[in-house]
């Protein structure tokens with residue numbers, strides 16, 4: 001946090017990737033220019049104050065667990081559906097980084113239960129094919145619509161067309177809901193969170209949480225699914241809030 005005049009605040013930074021806990025070097029960034037760079041160290045040198053760097057989806061999850069849609073949950077999974085697809089795990093108020101700093105990176109698992117026309121999926125920047133991200137990111141949604149309809153439209157235009165009764169746009173939204181349900185079901189089978197909080201630009205699709213909640217029981221290995229699928233509370237600012245929460249309050253403003 002930037003302190004008021006004469007004070008030296010702490011700084012938290014959310015990035016699309018992860019910083020190695022030993023070396024501080026960035027990996028897994030979809031802004032690939034950051035890969036291999038000691039971003040935190042460079043920022044500390046430039047700003048002359050301590051920096052904490054964390055995955056942006058983890059920052060989002062921390063924010064929503066602290067005072068958002070996941071507040072009070074024993075276990076929550078925060079989901080980013082945007083240009084990329086990421087996630088963060090918060091257990092009893094603590095963000096789980098993991099042995100490899102990749103906890104929650106469901107976006108680079110393959111889409112579960114692919115149909116023959118989905119297999120093997122598009123090539124992902126990570127080097128694999130068929131990653132969840134290649135089906136559920138914003139660009140993936142637009143590409144899927146274009147492949148099925150022959151029309152190039154952006155996400156908001158597809159949503160508007162669906163609202164006006166266009167069957168191709170309606171079908172694209174249906175495929176998106178079902179793929180999200182499948183992808184989240186695989187997370188529930190492993191983590192079994194109380195709450196899944198949806199964030200990122202694609203979480204603004206109409207009725208996304210409701211539609212996904214209806215579809216998820218088809219795929220989860222349980223005869224009943226109590227997991228709540230909810231929208232975030234803090235919108236586009238949620239990741240920034242979580243970055244600020246990387247420091248304990250007694251460290252801020254010092």
Ligand SMILES: [Zn+2]
Pocket residue numbers: 107108124125126127128131133
């Ligand atoms: Zn991938």
